[in-house]
Amino acid sequence: MTDHDTVTRTAPPRRFYVVGLCDALGLGMYLSSSVLFLDRATGLTNQQIGLVLSTSGVASLLGAMPIARAAERFGIRAVLSVLFAIRCAAFLALASVATFGQALAAAAVAGVLSRGIGPLIESGLISRVRDDRAVGTLARLRTLRNAGLAAGALPAGAAIAVGEAWAYRAVLVASAALFLCCVVVCRGFPASAATPGRRGGRARILRNRAFLAITALYGAFTLSALLLGIGMPLWIVQRTQAPSWTVTLIQLLNTAVVVALQVRLSKGSERPTRARALMCGGGLLAGLGALVVPLTALGSGGFAFAVVVVAALLLSLGELLITAGTTGAALQHIPEGQKTSHLAALNLGFGVTTVVGPPLISTSVGWEWAGWTGWAAFFTVLGLLALRVPGPPARVRREEQEQRTAAAI
Known part of the structure; x- marks a missing residue:
């Protein structure tokens, strides 16, 4: 094992856990209130809400592999920082939507990123541990993320209890702020986290x-x-x-x-x-x-x-x-x-x-x-x-x- 590999595997993984938790909190706040937000705050019909959520889901399938290839070319640190910045902007845009078209566009952008960010956090994290500890490390990350998703439901529940449009929009702004925090944490990743991997992964x-x-x-x-x-x-x-x-x-x-x-x-x-x-x-x-x-x-x-x-x-x-x-x-x-x-x-x-x-x-x-x-x-x-x-x-x-x-x- 080279000196570089030793540094990579012994670098503290705490920042990856922090990013995973903040990301899960932000998503938990959104997922727990998204349907009612689109209904109460933007006035969309049930059919329009279904189209918005379906578009987000399909977009997530399209974005996963291109994002992974970008990370293998430019490095996890750089790509994660950009992705969280875009996600922050997408949620701010979603918080201010007033029409079906605006909601569809914002949800599509957010959806493209949704299945690409998680694998980057996971691969960056397990690159810092021995192979025989990778599964346990991922299990700890997933446990933390599940707790974050559950905790994110609390402010969403408060917004639902208030029932006003401004409360739903405030939850989305808070989610965007958490994603901005993720950008800051990602920029502090060790240099080894920015090292590009091998190319040609799809083949x-x-x-x-x-x-x-x-x-x-x-x-x-x-x-x-x-x-x-x-x-x-x-x-x-x-x-x-x-x-x-x-x-x-x-x-x-x-x-x-x-x-x-x-x-x-x-x-x-x-x-x-x-x-x-x-x-x-x-x-x-x-x-x-x-x-x-x-x-x-x-x-x-x-x-x-x-x-x-x-x-x-x-x-x-x-x-x-x-x-x-x-x-x-x-x-x-x-x-x-x-x-x-x-x-x-x-x-x-x-x-x-x-x-x-x-x-x-x-x-x-x-x-x-x-x-x-x-x-x-x-x-x-x-x-x-x-x-x-x-x-x-x-x-x-x-x-x-x-x-x-x-x-x-």
């Missing part, structure tokens, strides 16, 4: 069949998160006698489980056998959770409430195991110097799911038992397929053996 990704298979598997697996966030709320309010506030409870329960257990459950996922076991276990838990959900229709409000809690716990635990396992398996197939583009591609797996998943899930809720049984079978099959995910290339295994030997000496 290498397309040749990396094992990584592409894991990315596709991850995208399919993450339908379990949407099942919890979309399918269960629809089922609770339409098909059960559970109180409507149960919908909020399961979201809080999911956040608490993620924050409490994500780091702990990710331990050992850098090993191929452990990564496969986590993915398989996550698929089986998600399948069991889906199978439990329709039992809520069989009893009174108290029984339905208890079943909802059990199902939410199973799906939340499955989500944690899936995330840890797929991240560990994916990192084993990412060549050195190409983390940014590969992590962006992995993130696209979930991005595509957020576009195609909602209509699939909302439709399946109407199929009642058949729909939930179908999801249970789907996740069970995915879990079994995960056992066949290939291990790391021979080159990586040799490097890991050399690292273990050097550590022993």
Whole structure:
């Protein structure tokens, strides 16, 4: 290992955690109030709101890979600084929109950046730790970001309680201020964070069949998160006698489980056998959770409430195991110097799911038992397929053996 590599890996990662937290706080404030902002503050119709949010989602898929390639050419520090500055400007513009066209343009710009920033923060962070600690480091970052998203909902809730246009706009201005803080923190990254990586990442990704298979598997697996966030709320309010506030409870329960257990459950996922076991276990838990959900229709409000809690716990635990396992398996197939583009591609797996998943899930809720049984079978099959995910290339295994030997000496 060269002196430069040593400096890169030992540089403090605190600034990356700070950026990740500030970014999550800003996004949490926006996501928790975006629909009502577009309704109450700008007066858009339901159809226009749907178009604005859909445009933002599609734009996020288009922006991820070009942003990753830019970071590999110009360096993470420079690109992140520019991206957060643009995001700040986009949110200030969004806070002042008065027409459908203005909202569409501002949301499109913000959307282009939404799936590009996260992979840059992640790749910059794990470049400062040993490979065997990368998954745990990412788990800590995701735990912090989940806490930030939850905390961001508090000022959004205050704006919703006030119900005035100025309150919604103030939340967006506050989000923009947080993104401006991210610019300042990014400019303070160590010089090694600005070092460009290798170019031609897209071609290498397309040749990396094992990584592409894991990315596709991850995208399919993450339908379990949407099942919890979309399918269960629809089922609770339409098909059960559970109180409507149960919908909020399961979201809080999911956040608490993620924050409490994500780091702990990710331990050992850098090993191929452990990564496969986590993915398989996550698929089986998600399948069991889906199978439990329709039992809520069989009893009174108290029984339905208890079943909802059990199902939410199973799906939340499955989500944690899936995330840890797929991240560990994916990192084993990412060549050195190409983390940014590969992590962006992995993130696209979930991005595509957020576009195609909602209509699939909302439709399946109407199929009642058949729909939930179908999801249970789907996740069970995915879990079994995960056992066949290939291990790391021979080159990586040799490097890991050399690292273990050097550590022993």
